[in-house]
Amino acid sequence: MAAPSMAAALAASLPAPSAAPTPVAPTYEAIPPSMSTLIDVEAEIPLECVQLDGLVVSKILKHACDSSASSPIGLLLGIDLDGVLEVSNSFALPYHSGDDDDKSAKTVARYQASMLRSLKEVQGDDSIVGFYQASTLGAFFNQNLIDLQAIHQDKLRHSGVVVVHDVSQTARGNASFRAFRLTSAFQDAYKKSNFSTASLASHQLTFSSILEELPLKIHTNPLLSAFLGEFSSPSRNALGSSSGSAIPPSFSVLDLNSGGLTKNLEHIVDALDNYRNEEGNLAYLSRQIARERAKADNYVAKRKEESAARVAQGLAPLPEEDVTRLFKIPPEPSRLESMLQLGQVDAYAKSLAETTSTGLVKMYAATAGSGV
Amino acid sequence: MPLGPPSSAIHIQPAVSPHLQNAPRTPTSITIHPVALFSILDHYLRRKDDQDRVIGTLLGTRTDTHVEVRTSFAVLHSETSEQVAVDMDYHRAMYELHHKVNPKEVIVGWYSTGSNLNTYSALIQNFYSQETAPHQAIHVSLDTGVEPGQPAGVKGYVSSPVGVFPKPENCVFVPVPVELRFRDSERSGVDLLTSTALSSSSTSSQPLSDLTILESSIQNVISMIDRVLTYVRAVLAGEAKGDAAIGRYLMDTLGASTDDLEKGGFNGRLQDTLMISYLANLVRAQAEVSSRLALVTAS
Numbered sequence: 001m002a003a004p005s006m007a008a009a010l011a012a013s014l015p016a017p018s019a020a021p022t023p024v025a026p027t028y029e030a031i032p033p034s035m036s037t038l039i040d041v042e043a044e045i046p047l048e049c050v051q052l053d054g055l056v057v058s059k060i061l062k063h064a065c066d067s068s069a070s071s072p073i074g075l076l077l078g079i080d081l082d083g084v085l086e087v088s089n090s091f092a093l094p095y096h097s098g099d100d101d102d103k104s105a106k107t108v109a110r111y112q113a114s115m116l117r118s119l120k121e122v123q124g125d126d127s128i129v130g131f132y133q134a135s136t137l138g139a140f141f142n143q144n145l146i147d148l149q150a151i152h153q154d155k156l157r158h159s160g161v162v163v164v165h166d167v168s169q170t171a172r173g174n175a176s177f178r179a180f181r182l183t184s185a186f187q188d189a190y191k192k193s194n195f196s197t198a199s200l201a202s203h204q205l206t207f208s209s210i211l212e213e214l215p216l217k218i219h220t221n222p223l224l225s226a227f228l229g230e231f232s233s234p235s236r237n238a239l240g241s242s243s244g245s246a247i248p249p250s251f252s253v254l255d256l257n258s259g260g261l262t263k264n265l266e267h268i269v270d271a272l273d274n275y276r277n278e279e280g281n282l283a284y285l286s287r288q289i290a291r292e293r294a295k296a297d298n299y300v301a302k303r304k305e306e307s308a309a310r311v312a313q314g315l316a317p318l319p320e321e322d323v324t325r326l327f328k329i330p331p332e333p334s335r336l337e338s339m340l341q342l343g344q345v346d347a348y349a350k351s352l353a354e355t356t357s358t359g360l361v362k363m364y365a366a367t368a369g370s371g372v
Numbered sequence: 373m374p375l376g377p378p379s380s381a382i383h384i385q386p387a388v389s390p391h392l393q394n395a396p397r398t399p400t401s402i403t404i405h406p407v408a409l410f411s412i413l414d415h416y417l418r419r420k421d422d423q424d425r426v427i428g429t430l431l432g433t434r435t436d437t438h439v440e441v442r443t444s445f446a447v448l449h450s451e452t453s454e455q456v457a458v459d460m461d462y463h464r465a466m467y468e469l470h471h472k473v474n475p476k477e478v479i480v481g482w483y484s485t486g487s488n489l490n491t492y493s494a495l496i497q498n499f500y501s502q503e504t505a506p507h508q509a510i511h512v513s514l515d516t517g518v519e520p521g522q523p524a525g526v527k528g529y530v531s532s533p534v535g536v537f538p539k540p541e542n543c544v545f546v547p548v549p550v551e552l553r554f555r556d557s558e559r560s561g562v563d564l565l566t567s568t569a570l571s572s573s574s575t576s577s578q579p580l581s582d583l584t585i586l587e588s589s590i591q592n593v594i595s596m597i598d599r600v601l602t603y604v605r606a607v608l609a610g611e612a613k614g615d616a617a618i619g620r621y622l623m624d625t626l627g628a629s630t631d632d633l634e635k636g637g638f639n640g641r642l643q644d645t646l647m648i649s650y651l652a653n654l655v656r657a658q659a660e661v662s663s664r665l666a667l668v669t670a671s
Contacts (some may be wrong), residue, residue: 053414054410054565054568054569055407055410055411055414057564057565058407058410058558058561058562058565059407059410059411060408061407061557061558061561062405062443062558063473064557065557065558066442067473067475088414089414092473093473094472094473095473096480111469111472114465114469115469118462118465118466118469120448120449120450121416121462122415122418122446122448123419123420124418158477166550167557169582170557170560170561170562171556171557172560172582173559173560173563173585173589174560174580174581174582174585175560175561175563176579176580177579178554178579184499204667205667206660206663206664206667207659207663207667208660208663214580217566218564218568219568220565220568220569221417223413223416223417223516224410224413224565224569225414225569225570227409227516228566228569229570230524230525230566231552232566233664236409244618247571251589253591254399254586254589254593255592261648265648268655272655314405335666338666339663339666340434342659342662342663343659345655345659346655346656346659346660349652349653349655349656349659350652350656352648352651352652352655353652353653353656354582354583354643355582355648355650356646356648356652357582357583357649358582358583358586359645360642360645360646360649361583361586362586363638363641363642363645365590365640
């Protein structure tokens with residue numbers, strides 16, 4: 001009894017606790033309509049185009065040159081503003097060859113986190129909006145890209161974009177960047193991981209409807225424009241004679257060589273071989289499925305006959321058996337791989353067509369002056 | 373291709389004597405890749421309001437007398453009238469991250485925007501020299517041309533101690549010529565950015581087809597030929613004095629005979645190109661038909 005009274009005495013001696021300040025109810029102000037396009041909290045404004053900053057262009061080009069990986073990958077940082085996804089910075093992801101998946105995934109995640117943290121401290125943008133991949137001869141349909149994009153599409157707002165850069169086209173003189181997103185039809189099929197023939201037909205999926213292209217723009221901020229303008233104008237030396245500008249115009253696109261054609265043709269042949277192998281596998285599997293199904297049907301038919309015969313003899317019919325336990329019918333194979341292969345073939349052929357068309361023009365231009 | 377305002381300074385390097393071969397030589401020229409410059413500009417754009425100039429680290433490769441700057445990244449630093457502070461941990465962390473992607477690049481020096489070299493520059497140069505020991509750290513100062521009176525440009529320096537007792541906060545910055553260099557593959561990227569910068573809204577849409585680029589190049593060549601033509605006509609009409617050197621050069625260049633493009637070779641090449649074009653279209657049609665067939669067999 002003493003304890004409670006002592007506690008009470010102690011409590012009485014303490015200064016009365018001040019009443020906790022009543023929490024101020026947060027007042028919600030509606031976003032004024034003039035600002036509603038800029039402050040888009042719910043990601044309601046759909047993306048219409050992607051805008052790359054000049055810095056991102058040069059960084060992607062440099063990473064594509066330097067990297068020894070077959071398809072260098074990196075992340076894009078930026079922000080979306082009123083239907084335009086502005087990409088203001090990018091960084092490369094390190095390449096692991098031959099590492100097992102667990103370790104390399106963790107290293108990449110750690111690298112990504114520390115890079116984002118460091119960039120935030122120097123007031124850079126730190127929200128990932130997508131990733132880029134550099135490929136040769138326009139063939140970027142691989143499983144890796146699709147997996148990564150599917151993951152991003154789930155987690156990022158506005159379902160991040162892929163920017164694809166073609167190294168060989170850049171070497172020919174046309175720096176090319178394209179932006180893509182997975183179509184919703186493909187996303188449905190991917191989520192269910194169901195790429196059987198029936199599902200393809202229901203979603204109307206061909207290789208050309210896996211990705212939808214977004215218009216892409218390149219933007220140089222005024223400081224960069226001023227710098228570039230300064231460098232490309234010819235400068236005057238102190239001695240009075242003019243020296244060339246720091247960035248003289250280049251005419252490498254007028255080169256008459258045709259070295260790229262043989263490589264392109266080789267790639268087409270390889271891709272077609274891969275596609276044929278894939279189709280062969282699919283055909284084998286579907287034949288197996290048909291065989292198993294035929295055996296199961298036969299078994300069921302025989303049992304029905306036997307049951308009918310026993311009923312005719314007056315005995316109890318045989319119990320129904322679960323056919324699926326006896327005959328294992330393998331599931332329908334996924335046709336995703338063959339679809340991707342076909343996409344590769346198409347991409348190679350497309351870049352081949354472009355090369356030959358420019359080659360034709362160049363050949364006629366070279367003979368223009370000589371009346372051949 | 374020199375950057376920066378022209379100077380009439382001549383750079384002299386004493387001939388190396390045999391017993392000094394092992395000591396690292398001071399760099400006599402610096403080349404910069406455009407990526408590093410654009411990163412510096414971007415960092416300058418993003419600086420906080422109270423920062424006058426920003427600094428960062430330069431990464432690249434070096435040979436005996438020549439340093440090639442490939443990348444740059446920003447470093448946190450604060451500068452008041454009493455002291456200067458550079459965040460070394462941040463610098464180390466970022467260097468580690470960059471090293472993972474590009475193992476060949478090492479720290480070669482540091483950059484700052486704004487061209488004034490003061491005591492703080494000397495201190496920071498001393499710190500970076502410790503990082504790049506035994507080689508010398510280079511310092512690149514980039515003038516953004518934002519302040520009036522300062523032309524935009526890039527200047528490079530190496531430091532050497534000065535004074536009776538060398539102290540870290542005193543050093544002489546010796547200018548070193550800086551050049552812009554890019555690889556062939558980066559070339560078309562720079563062309564793209566330059567043409568984007570010159571367009572009215574500084575945006576250009578992608579993807580441009582090869583034919584568009586070819587067309588603009590050919591237009592360029594046509595306008596060059598027009599200029600030459602007016603000049604030659606003026607000289608022939610006696611209005612302008614002709615320069616013999618230019619005349620000889622024109623004759624050599626434009627008179628190159630196209631006999632080796634004789635009919636046989638040209639036609640053969642033409643047929644090859646047309647055949648490949650037809651083949652490409654055929655492959656595309658086949659791929660499209662095959663993908664549609666896959667849909668049909670299901671139903």
